[in-house]
Amino acid sequence: MDWQGQKQAELWMQILLLVFSVGALATGYIIGSFRMMILIYAGGVVFTTLVTVPNWPFFNRHLLKWLDPSEAEKHPKPQKAVVSKDKKKSSKKRELDQNHPTVNGMEVPA
Amino acid sequence: MHSFGYRANALLTYALTILALMCTIASLSDNFNFPSPSAEIQVLNFNWFQKQPDGNDEVSFTMNITADLQSLFTWNTKQLFIFVAAEYETPQNSLNQVSLWDAIIPAKEHAKFWFQIANKYRFTDQGSNLRGKEFNLTLHWHVMPKTGKMLADKLVMSGFRLPEEYR
Numbered sequence: 001m002d003w004q005g006q007k008q009a010e011l012w013m014q015i016l017l018l019v020f021s022v023g024a025l026a027t028g029y030i031i032g033s034f035r036m037m038i039l040i041y042a043g044g045v046v047f048t049t050l051v052t053v054p055n056w057p058f059f060n061r062h063l064l065k066w067l068d069p070s071e072a073e074k075h076p077k078p079q080k081a082v083v084s085k086d087k088k089k090s091s092k093k094r095e096l097d098q099n100h101p102t103v104n105g106m107e108v109p110a
Numbered sequence: 111m112h113s114f115g116y117r118a119n120a121l122l123t124y125a126l127t128i129l130a131l132m133c134t135i136a137s138l139s140d141n142f143n144f145p146s147p148s149a150e151i152q153v154l155n156f157n158w159f160q161k162q163p164d165g166n167d168e169v170s171f172t173m174n175i176t177a178d179l180q181s182l183f184t185w186n187t188k189q190l191f192i193f194v195a196a197e198y199e200t201p202q203n204s205l206n207q208v209s210l211w212d213a214i215i216p217a218k219e220h221a222k223f224w225f226q227i228a229n230k231y232r233f234t235d236q237g238s239n240l241r242g243k244e245f246n247l248t249l250h251w252h253v254m255p256k257t258g259k260m261l262a263d264k265l266v267m268s269g270f271r272l273p274e275e276y277r
Contacts (some may be wrong), residue, residue, distance in 0.1 A: 004206045006111040011210050013121050021128045025135060032185040034136065041132065045125045 005059025013052040020044025130246045137258025143184045149177035149249045149265045151194065157228060159240070161276050167240035169233045169272060173211070173247070182253055183218040189250040190215040197232055197266075199243035208233050210247075232241050242274045 001009065020041055028037025111117050152174040159169045175194065183191060193212035200206055210229040246268045253261040255272050 001112065008160070009117060010111050010120065012118070014124065017125055017128055019123075021132055025132050028136070029139060029185060034185050037132070045121075048125070049118070049121055053114060053121060055114065102131065 001055050001059045002062045002064065004062035009052045009059055013048055016048040016051065017044065020048070112163065118142060135255045138254065138259070139256060140184055140186055142272035143181075145179075145181040146261075147177070147179045147182055147239055147251070147265065149175070149179075149267070151175050151249070151267050152220065153248045153270055156273055156277065159273055159275075160277060161238055162234070168239045169240060170228055171233075173230050174228065175211070175223075175227070175249075176179040177180075177221075177223060177249065179215065179221040179251065180218050182251065183221060186255045187218075188256050189217075190221065191238070193250050195248050195250060196245050197245050197248050198239075200235070200237065200239040202209075202237070206235070207248075240272050241276070243272045245270050245272065 021044070023039045024040035024044065026032055026041055111120065128205045154172045154174055157170040157172060159167075162168050162231065173194070177192075179190060179192070189214070191214055196206075196208045196210055198206050209231050210233055211225075211227060212230070215223075244268040245271060246266050248264050253263075255261075258273050
């Protein structure tokens with residue numbers, strides 16, 4: 001089922017159930033039969049299930065148009081620049097050295 | 111809504127929500143029914159009236175019960191439970207209720223009836239207060255709906271009096 005089909009299936013499911021429930025309630029009240037109301041509504045639920053739950057062909061009229069694989073290869077996905085771990089570490093260390101002069105690893109007061 | 115299972119689940123929950131709503135409306139529709147039940151009870155004969163060995167008064171009588179409860183039935187009514195109770199006052203209790211007879215009415219066709227019967231359940235007092243006692247016979251009914259709230263009401267018939275002497 002495509003995107004449009006899913007939207008239509010949900011919409012039709014809601015419309016059909018509401019219409020059947022109103023019809024069942026009105027009929028049952030007018031002829032004074034609770035059983036008739038339940039029977040009509042049960043029939044409506046079965047009908048709605050048959051219409052909106054299976055993947056019918058009319059829910060697949062708006063298929064997505066995917067690009068051809070060869071077309072996709074001409075436009076490669078941009079790659080993220082990879083920064084090496086060693087470089088990062090050494091630059092950090094140099095920064096530390098500049099701010100806090102040390103002798104044998106111990107900090108020297110300025 | 112992308113798969114069979116999702117659509118079936120969505121449909122089922124939506125359908126059941128609407129069903130609950132329909133039942134609520136059906137229950138509320140009972141408020142538009144204004145029943146006019148009628149009933150009459152006659153005491154034809156006091157069969158016997160005695161003091162039991164433990165000191166409690168007990169009486170048996172034959173009643174004639176006529177009632178038309180058809181207007182209590184609506185499209186949302188499953189059945190009626192009705193019972194006749196004797197109600198009287200004693201020094202200890204301001205209201206004593208003794209169930210004498212009951213019945214279940216399953217359909218509107220049976221709601222207009224006429225019975226001539228002795229009390230089905232014993233009319234026994236807690237003590238010996240029944241001689242010459244004035245009492246009411248009350249027809250209670252409980253309307254059992256198919257969905258919704260159970261309703262109860264009653265018709266009180268007063269002016270009955272028990273014999274002055276045991277017999």
